[in-house]
Amino acid sequence: MPLATEMFEGHAINRSAAERRAATLTARRSVKKLHQAAWLVNAIRCIDLTTLAGDDTAARVRRLCAKALNPLAPHIKEGLGLGDMRLTTGAVCVYPTMVRHAAEALEGSGVPVASVATGFPAGLMPLDLRLAEIRYAVTEGADEIDIVITREHVLTGNWQALHDEISAMREACGKAHMKAILATGDLQTLRNVYAASMVAMQAGADFIKTSTGKEGVNATLPVSLVMIRALRDYGAATGYRIGFKPAGGMKAAKEALAWQILMKEELGREWLNPDLFRFGASSMLGDIERQLEHHVTGRYAASSRHAIA
Structure with a gap:
């Protein structure tokens, strides 16, 4: 849709109220025992299992895909x-040059391949190069594209430039789903977070995502609350209905519960x-598996007992 600034300009955000609401959510809602196990299994279904490291290799990506297809050890599933349930993660997320390896490893599984693009994580590249990177990832087999916005447009209030940029990225994605990473840790105010969320959705984002995972501050519950209200x-x-993806810094199973609540x-x-709904995470899956094994056996397993991902 065209840019409609009236949907966000003048919308004040009460930071203390947002923080208070976020803090009381997990305190007022508690899931235990079998219910907690069910919520953790559901969290697995929503994880974008991710590797975005400078030393990524084809072998690491194939190993990650194997884990995505079998996120729980057989004895835990049986317990x-x-x-008989087909349980996989929501997607596998990699760099564009790793997309082909992931697509080959996941072929026929129904698990989508997500790729970051547009000069991830800073996004400070000429627009034509960022669009070319999207098209490259789609050509390699990406089903979903995680784009990063130009934070300067938000910080200077240049909403039309932000809208035009994201619209061009949406067009470059073609049939692939587009997740717009707002890098909320760089946006300074919750009002900026709300406005950037609105502009991204107006420009065609299928998901809005909190962070690249590379900022000093990544996904937090108060910021997520503001994005969800948007x-x-x-x-x-x-x-x-637009999707939501928190990402960055989430490692513990209890965090999976908090965001689902x-x-x-x-x-x-x-x-x-x-x-x-998706989580952008990698090590979170290991802790979820560890907690579910405790639920089944009554014992916590050493980390060496779980597959590396």
Whole structure:
């Protein structure tokens, strides 16, 4: 849709209220025992299992894909009564040059390949090169593209430039889903986070995502709350549902519970599915598996007992 600044300009954000609401969510809502195990299994379905390191190799990507296809050890699945359930992560996320390796490893599995693009993580490249990188990743087999925005447009309030940039990226993605990374740790204010969320959705983003994972501050519950309220407001105004992806710094199973509680409380049960909600994480899966093994056996396993991913 065209840029509509009236949907976000003049919208004040009460930081202390947002922080208080986020802090009380996990304190007021608690899931234990079998219910907690079920929520952790659901979190696995929503993980974009990620490797974005400078020393990535084809072998590492293939190993990550193998883990995405079999995220839980067989004895844990059996202990949870999930022996016949097809359980995979939501996607595998890699750099553009690793997309082909991931696509080959996941071929026929139904697990999508996500690729970062547009000069990730800073995005400070000429626009034509960023668009070319998107097209390259799609050609290599990417089903989803995680783009990064130009933070300067947000910090200077140049909303038309931001809208035009994201619209061009949306067009370059073609049939691939586009997740717009806002890099909220760089945006300075929650009002900027709300405005950037709205502009990204107006420009055609299928998901809005908190962070690259490379900023000093990544996904936090108060920032996520503001983005989710933007999702809710946008949906009420247009009738369209846009997905949400927190990413960066999330390592513990309890964090998977906290963000799912946030989604259920603010948006409802249907937002706990991978078509509308994803985690950007890698080490979180290891802790989830460890917690589920404790649920099944009553013992915590050493990290060496779990597959490397």
